[in-house]
Amino acid sequence: ETIISVKDLTARVDDVPILKGVNLDIKAGEIHAIMGRNGSGKSTLSKVLAGHPAYEVTGGSVVFQGQDLLELAADIRAQKGIFLAFQYPLEIPGVTNLDFLRVSYNSRQKAKGLEELDVFDFDDLIQDKLDIVKMDPSFLTRSVNEGFSGGEKKRNEILQMALLEPTLAILDETDSGLDIDALRIVADGVNQLTNPTNAVLMITHYQRLLSYIQPDFIHVMHAGQIIRTGGKELALELEEKGYDWIDDLVLDTN
Numbered sequence: 001e002t003i004i005s006v007k008d009l010t011a012r013v014d015d016v017p018i019l020k021g022v023n024l025d026i027k028a029g030e031i032h033a034i035m036g037r038n039g040s041g042k043s044t045l046s047k048v049l050a051g052h053p054a055y056e057v058t059g060g061s062v063v064f065q066g067q068d069l070l071e072l073a074a075d076i077r078a079q080k081g082i083f084l085a086f087q088y089p090l091e092i093p094g095v096t097n098l099d100f101l102r103v104s105y106n107s108r109q110k111a112k113g114l115e116e117l118d119v120f121d122f123d124d125l126i127q128d129k130l131d132i133v134k135m136d137p138s139f140l141t142r143s144v145n146e147g148f149s150g151g152e153k154k155r156n157e158i159l160q161m162a163l164l165e166p167t168l169a170i171l172d173e174t175d176s177g178l179d180i181d182a183l184r185i186v187a188d189g190v191n192q193l194t195n196p197t198n199a200v201l202m203i204t205h206y207q208r209l210l211s212y213i214q215p216d217f218i219h220v221m222h223a224g225q226i227i228r229t230g231g232k233e234l235a236l237e238l239e240e241k242g243y244d245w246i247d248d249l250v251l252d253t254n
């Protein structure tokens with residue numbers, strides 16, 4: 001079963017074309033990784049899929065669970081099960097993490113036609129999820145991400161993911177800036193989430209995360225296109241030869 005199918009997707013931001021024909025198919029139960037050097041368009045792709053309003057789609061199509069994704073607003077996409085963990089998680093002063101999580105959770109429940117949880121039932125649920133990411137309960141009563149360290153913000157993103165159980169989780173460099181312990185927690189969270197009914201798209205600049213999460217496919221992004229797809233040997237090849245190797249690949253095919 002196909003979760004998402006991206007065809008010839010082009011997009012621009014501030015009138016600058018960034019995505020130049022992206023093709024990507026993700027089936028249920030699969031973990032995909034996108035690698036590529038800085039500026040190749042990885043974050044742009046994740047924001048376009050999540051429906052960020054600053055990015056204008058100029059061509060191509062995205063079908064998510066049989067539905068035209070591009071016609072849906074960002075909040076509807078989230079309710080339908082697309083989750084984007086940001087490279088730079090946002091701070092929301094004045095809103096407690098607990099309230100934020102409960103509202104997000106209940107809007108997803110509502111979209112699924114399931115019962116919303118009251119504060120007491122939600123508290124039971126969130127305690128279980130905190131264990132997955134080994135987060136202290138005191139984080140719940142603080143404002144969302146405010147004053148959190150880089151690693152704590154990333155962990156908080158994984159907490160949101162564990163709670164919302166998305167159909168497609170997109171992790172944009174959730175591994176960057178993490179020490180080994182935090183990296184393991186992120187990887188455990190992702191590995192616990194994956195099951196035969198959902199899929200993960202993780203974007204990473206480094207090979208490091210791939211020792212903890214085994215993707216089924218690795219894609220290399222270059223100048224707004226996926227120029228190569230392979231298995232984990234592709235990540236090892238990249239690690240060994242560096243991103244300059246990609247330029248050679250592109251020159252060879254031109």
Ligand code: ADP
Binds near residue numbers: 016036038039041043
């Ligand atoms: P990556 O995540 O792979 O590092 P991005 O998707 O963040 O790459 O960026 C891709 C390209 O788009 C970069 O060259 C970047 O400078 C450019 N870009 C991003 N935002 C804007 C913007 N608002 N205006 C013009 N160019 C932008």
Ligand code: MG
Binds near residue numbers: 029030031
């Ligand atoms: Mg699998």
Ligand code: MG
Binds near residue numbers: 042
């Ligand atoms: Mg990026």
